[in-house]
Structure formats: C-alpha cells, structure tokens
Amino acid sequence: xxxxxxxxxxxxxxxxxxxxxxxxxxxxxxxxxxxxxxxxxxxxxxxxxxxxxxxxxxxxxxxxxxxxxxxxxxxxxxxxxxxxxxxxxxxxxxxxxxxxxxxxxxxxxxxxxxxxxxxxxxxxxxxxxxxxxxxxxxxxxxxxxxxxxxxxxxxxxxxxxxxxxxxxxxxxxxxxxxxxxxxxxxxxxxxxxxxxxxxxxxxxxxxxxxxxxxxxxxxxxxxxxxxxxxxxxxxxxxxxxxxxxxxxxxxxxxxxxxxxxxxxxxxxxxxxxxxxxxxxxxxxxxxxxxxxxxxxxxxxxxxxxxxxxxxxxxxxxxxxxxxxxxxxxx
Numbered sequence: 367x368x369x370x371x372x373x374x375x376x377x378x379x380x381x382x383x384x385x386x387x388x389x390x391x392x393x394x395x396x397x398x399x400x401x402x403x404x405x406x407x408x409x410x411x412x413x414x415x416x417x418x419x420x421x422x423x424x425x426x427x428x429x430x431x432x433x434x435x436x437x438x439x440x441x442x443x444x445x446x447x448x449x450x451x452x453x454x455x456x457x458x459x460x461x462x463x464x465x466x467x468x469x470x471x472x473x474x475x476x477x478x479x480x481x482x483x484x485x486x487x488x489x490x491x492x493x494x495x496x497x498x499x500x501x502x503x504x505x506x507x508x509x510x511x512x513x514x515x516x517x518x519x520x521x522x523x524x525x526x527x528x529x530x531x532x533x534x535x536x537x538x539x540x541x542x543x544x545x546x547x548x549x550x551x552x553x554x555x556x557x558x559x560x561x562x563x564x565x566x567x568x569x570x571x572x573x574x575x576x577x578x579x580x581x582x583x584x585x586x587x588x589x590x591x592x593x594x595x596x597x598x599x600x601x602x603x604x605x606x607x608x609x610x611x612x613x614x615x616x617x618x619x620x621x622x623x624x625x626x627x628x629x630x631x632x633x634x635x636x637x638x639x640x641x642x643x644x645x646x647x648x649x650x651x652x653x654x655x656x657x658x659x660x661x662x663x664x665x666x667x668x669x670x671x672x673x674x675x676x677x678x679x680x681x682x683x684x685x686x687x688x689x690x691x692x693x694x695x696x
Contacts, residue, residue, distance in 0.1 A: 398458070398462075399435070399437070399463075404466045406442040443467070445473065453477065462647050466486045470485075483508075483509070483656065484508060484656065486643050487636050489548075494545060503659070509646075510662050513619070518550070519556050522560070525617050526562070529589055532589045533585075534563045535589045540597050572601050616629055642662065668692040673694060673696045
C-alpha cells in the first residue's frame with residue numbers, strides 16, 4: 367500500500383468510526399417499555415398477565431434486564447393512580463406504553479403523547495375515540511379490544527340456564543365507566559322478551575357495591591351479571607362473598623373468578639391479550655408504526671363453573687353446562 371492509499375484508508379476509518387460507534391450504542395441501548403396493569407400487584411391474575419407479557423416478549427428476542435427494561439405500574443382500577451403512572455411514563459419518554467383498561471387509556475389520552483401505545487382489555491376503542499378504525503388505527507395507538515354487546519346476551523342465557531326461575535336480573539356497572547354501556551343496553555333490550563326484568567346496579571367503589579348488592583338480594587328471584595369494570599375485578603372476592611351468602615345466582619366476566627368462588631364465569635382470556643400485546647411491542651421496537659397494526663379482538667373465550675358454590679346455593683348445574691365448561695371447580 368503506497369502513502370496515498372494509506373492516508374485514504376486512515377481517513378475512511380476516522381470518518382466511519384464515529385458513525386459505527388453511534389449505531390452500535392443505539393443498538394445496545396436497552397429499550398424501555400412501560401406496562402400499566404389495571405389490578406393490584408398482589409393479585410394472582412395481575413401476576414399472570416405480567417408473566418404472559420414478559421414470556422411472550424422474551425420469545426421475540428427481548429430479554430428483561432438485558433436489551434429491554436420493563437417498568438410496571440399497578441393502578442388497581444384507580445383513575446388517579448393511572449394518571450400518576452401515565453404522566454411519569456410520558457415524562458420519562460419510554461419507547462412503548464402497554465396499558466390495560468379504559469381508565470389507563472383515558473389517562474394517557476389526556477396527555478396527548480406521541481409515544482406508541484398498545485392497549486389491552488379495552489372496550490369499543492373506536493367509539494371511545496382511541497382509534498379511528500380497527501383495521502388501520504392510524505396515529506400511534508393500537509391494541510386489543512374486549513367485549514362486543516352480544517356477549518351480554520350470552521351471559522343472560524347462561525344465567526337463565528343455571529337459574530330457570532329467574533325473574534329479575536341486575537347488571538353491576540360503574541357509572542364512571544361508560545365503555546360497557548352497550549352491554550347494559552343489550553340486557554335491557556333482550557331480558558324482557560325472556561320474561562326477566564332488567565335493573566342497573568350502579569357502583570363506583572366497594573361501599574357502593576355493597577349497597578347495590580343489598581338491593582339486588584331483596585328482589586324476587588334475582589340474578590346478577592357483573593360487568594368487567596376494573597372496580598369489579600379489584601373487589602371481586604367481596605362481590606362473590608355477598609352474592610353467595612345471599613344465594614343470588616351470578617355470572618362474572620372472567621374465568622379466573624370461579625377459582626375465587628364465583629358460581630360461573632364466561633369471557634375472554636385477558637392474559638392472552640397481554641401475550642399478543644408483547645408481539646406488537648416487538649414489532650414497534652423493530653420499527654413498525656403502531657397505527658399500522660390492526661386492533662384485534664379476543665381470540666380465546668372460556669367458561670368456568672364452580673360446583674361447590676352451586677351446591678352451597680342449592681342449585682343443580684345442568685349437565686349441558688358441565689360439558690361446556692373449560693374449568694370446573696369441585
């Protein structure tokens with residue numbers, strides 16, 4: 367190599383080195399993912415959702431503590447806690463935010479952030495204004511939606527099969543949580559044709575829940591449909607205890623409720639949405655736009671029944687429900 371070639375080679379190396387170092391630094395920087403979970407840290411279901419997310423993300427090549435950092439906020443259905451967590455993550459400019467539930471999504475939307483957001487367990491995202499449409503959301507938001515109104519009719523059908531003498535049915539709703547109004551409208555429209563009188567039982571905290579359930583328990587041949595509002599999930603053990611003590615047949619929105627003593631439950635697998643959300647996070651971290659990823663609905667629906675609770679309430683579970691159950695607690 368002559369002197370001229372040597373100088374050109376050295377010059378090329380000096381120019382390329384900084385860029386190469388910068389590219390390497392950016393590649394090696396751990397990406398930051400924030401995860402806002404709608405229930406409490408000590409709740410077994412909350413841990414299952416986190417494990418599903420972390421496990422799925424690891425399968426795509428992201429190892430927690432190595433090339434990705436995951437910060438978890440457990441906001442327990444509280445809008446105020448969700449606001450605090452959302453502001454912290456936006457101020458910290460994390461790479462992606464995964465948010466569970468409508469209160470968390472509302473808290474983020476109020477901040478008008480451009481950080482990519484993947485929501486889970488959110489009802490009617492178009493109606494709520496989170497995305498413009500399901501197939502191509504646009505902007506920086508996508509995710510996984512929950513219950514369509516028709517599922518409320520399924521809840522009523524299952525409740526009537528468990529309690530054929532049902533005359534009144536109440537739906538436990540959080541009046542601050544309007545995302546599930548369509549479910550209540552479905553009950554209002556379908557119950558009368560089946561000879562059942564529908565009632566709304568509004569409650570936004572445990573004290574109000576206890577008061578509402580006291581009213582329900584005094585109705586003639588009552589039944590209860592528990593909406594999937596975060597406040598109901600957080601307080602599910604107390605709700606289950608009250609309705610079981612008063613022998614009010616009730617159906618709940620998630621299968622894991624039956625492990626806590628609920629008579630029966632029908633709904634989608636929430637942990638599965640966290641698993642699928644991790645796949646979206648992987649694609650976003652690798653350069654895809656959140657708004658180009660379609661909003662997806664539930665992929666797994668499950669039915670659970672607790673035979674021990676049914677026996678204690680003096681109910682005979684139809685064989686057809688036992689056969690249909692994905693989980694039976696005896």
